[in-house]
Amino acid sequence: MGLISRVSTIFKAKVNNVLDKAEDPRETLEYSYQKQVEQLQNVRRGVAEVVTSKKRIELQLNRLEQSAHQYDEDARDAVKAGRDDLAQQALNSKQALMSQMDGLSTQINDLAREEQRLTELQQKLTTKVETFRTQKEVIKAQYSAAQAQVKIGEAFSGLGEDMADVHMAIQRAQDKTQSLQARAQAIDELSGTMALDSGPMSTGDAVRDELNRIKAQSGVSDELARLKAEVAKEDTSS
């Protein structure tokens, strides 16, 4: 059995399950509609939570930026006081912060992109559910218990399919929202502890970590040289 035939079977069973359950198809339509409205609210709430986590991460990033700026000032003061050793330390700390900040910015951009996609999906589904509201009213109006079920059959199972389709789409959106929420929260928690750590984040690979350390060190010496030149220039000009 192929993927498509399998999906068809699963999906049709789902539709029939829903349609057969109710004695009065009008109740089924009403129930499915209410359920979708509820689920969409869950998706909306989930997206809102991602936004909240993202904002917290942005605040952390701001905090790191301020610390980095402070280290910069410290290094400059140290150079002025002729304490290259202290300047070196401050620049080391700043370098570590910078690599953390890079990581956070990437994560924030990722989250923003995913959030945007989910928001669009959620809007599309909201429109779709809204059209069900009208469609189900039309079908309900056409239906009278005395009428043969056959007559309403085609439109009813057509709408049933449509509703089951949107139902699955909403469930997928919910799954995606949940995993995004979990990711956002994990980054949020991690970024909270970041500033306490010293040194660049471990990549989990010893060689790459060592290379990153070397890169950071040469960055520090470059910056120290630059600072010293600047301070020397300030001295001669004043």
Next chain:
Amino acid sequence: MIIRILSEGQYDVDGDTLERINMLDEEVMRAIERNDETIFNQRFHEVVELVRSGTALEHHQLSESDLILPAPDTTLSEAKKLFSEHPID
């Protein structure tokens, strides 16, 4: 023959197209078994495009479908999950 692409809509396709879809479906299935994401994406995309080449039905047309395709952005892991959650009885 009416085919629904989940999360997209319904299309009316002819018998020849259906045959090609069935052949591609087998390949999609093999890709799932071999866990080959590239082939899965390629073949599944071909199936979706084949269906889209049919006549799109209007949204208010409420007809029953003969065949259902998963959403066009279905991933290999989602397809596998589908099988593990709904084993053949």
